[in-house]
Amino acid sequence: MKNTKIAVIGAGNMGAALIKGLVQSRAVAPGSITAADTNKARLSEVKRNFKVKTLTGNTEAARRADVVILSVKPQILDRVLGEIKKSLKKDALILSVAAGYPTAQIERLLGQKPRVVRAMPNIAAAVGMAATALCRGKHARKKELGLAKKIFESCGSVVEVDETLMDAVTGLSGTGPMYVFIIIEALSDAGVKVGLDRHIATRLAVQTVLGAAQMVDKTGQHPIFLKDLVTSPGGTAINALYSMEKTGLRAVLMDAVETATRRSRELGQPFNQG
Numbered sequence: 001m002k003n004t005k006i007a008v009i010g011a012g013n014m015g016a017a018l019i020k021g022l023v024q025s026r027a028v029a030p031g032s033i034t035a036a037d038t039n040k041a042r043l044s045e046v047k048r049n050f051k052v053k054t055l056t057g058n059t060e061a062a063r064r065a066d067v068v069i070l071s072v073k074p075q076i077l078d079r080v081l082g083e084i085k086k087s088l089k090k091d092a093l094i095l096s097v098a099a100g101y102p103t104a105q106i107e108r109l110l111g112q113k114p115r116v117v118r119a120m121p122n123i124a125a126a127v128g129m130a131a132t133a134l135c136r137g138k139h140a141r142k143k144e145l146g147l148a149k150k151i152f153e154s155c156g157s158v159v160e161v162d163e164t165l166m167d168a169v170t171g172l173s174g175t176g177p178m179y180v181f182i183i184i185e186a187l188s189d190a191g192v193k194v195g196l197d198r199h200i201a202t203r204l205a206v207q208t209v210l211g212a213a214q215m216v217d218k219t220g221q222h223p224i225f226l227k228d229l230v231t232s233p234g235g236t237a238i239n240a241l242y243s244m245e246k247t248g249l250r251a252v253l254m255d256a257v258e259t260a261t262r263r264s265r266e267l268g269q270p271f272n273q274g
């Protein structure tokens with residue numbers, strides 16, 4: 001994959017995060033990546049930070065690419081697809097991160113049986129820790145899915161799902177960093193409330209979230225088993241748990257994910273109607 005030519009169309013938050021992941025993990029040589037954007041300031045930034053090539057023309061960027069990453073807002077994707085349609089290589093992988101924008105719509109607008117893979121990453125791609133779900137379009141083969149997987153593994157972990165589940169993915173992990181930011185902020189506030197200095201409270205909250213996540217990940221144990229490890233009879237944890245259950249923390253989180261999933265479906269509605 002090192003010399004695969006990749007065009008990133010839209011070098012904003014997500015496009016730049018993906019470029020950073022690809023370059024810093026050394027998965028792809030910076031000279032093999034071309035970022036295209038209408039915003040010249042964004043282009044200068046990615047050029048300066050990651051030494052990739054930059055262009056203001058999407059068509060020119062797409063013409064040279066084995067992989068075209070579409071990371072513009074979904075509302076302007078119809079227009080961008082119309083622009084690049086004629087310049088795409090026949091077997092190019094079209095990799096879209098546009099939320100709610102179906103593979104069938106990309107296939108319809110590009111014609112010629114394009115190899116489309118759709119992804120829902122999250123903003124933690126910026127630190128190489130994204131959770132990404134992939135699904136493939138009608139004409140993408142295992143080869144393209146494998147290449148898409150490698151690209152997203154350069155900035156986190158990857159699962160494959162059916163396209164019908166992409167709104168659920170958006171509700172859980174696409175939106176997910178926000179839930180955790182709020183939880184960290186709330187834990188930091190709680191630390192201050194019980195007498196800790198703000199800086200120390202935030203540091204402890206962040207490390208606690210990192211450590212707990214790593215424990216679930218590295219031990220492979222069910223979180224409930226790990227919870228049992230720290231709840232000793234009559235201790236602090238079981239008393240805190242009782243308080244959390246009374247205030248319905250689980251229901252709050254489940255409700256938030258369900259609401260975000262519903263909103264993702266609503267936002268995708270115009271694109272699903274073709």
Ligand SMILES: NC(=O)c1ccc[n+]([C@@H]2O[C@H](COP(=O)([O-])OP(=O)(O)OC[C@H]3O[C@@H](n4cnc5c(N)ncnc54)[C@H](OP(=O)(O)O)[C@@H]3O)[C@@H](O)[C@H]2O)c1
Pocket residue numbers: 009010011012013014015036037038039042058070071072073074076080097098099120121122123174
């Ligand atoms: N951010 C996330 O957490 C996240 C998570 C999952 C998926 N996504 C998806 O990623 C995509 C990009 O989101 P984002 O948050 O990165 O948005 P963003 O920061 O606004 O980036 C989009 C970039 O595209 C540029 N642009 C606008 N029109 C263009 C055109 N015709 N051709 C080329 N570039 C153009 C924008 O320039 P201007 O700023 O001048 O308009 C901007 O630099 C979206 O489809 C979103 O659904 C984002």
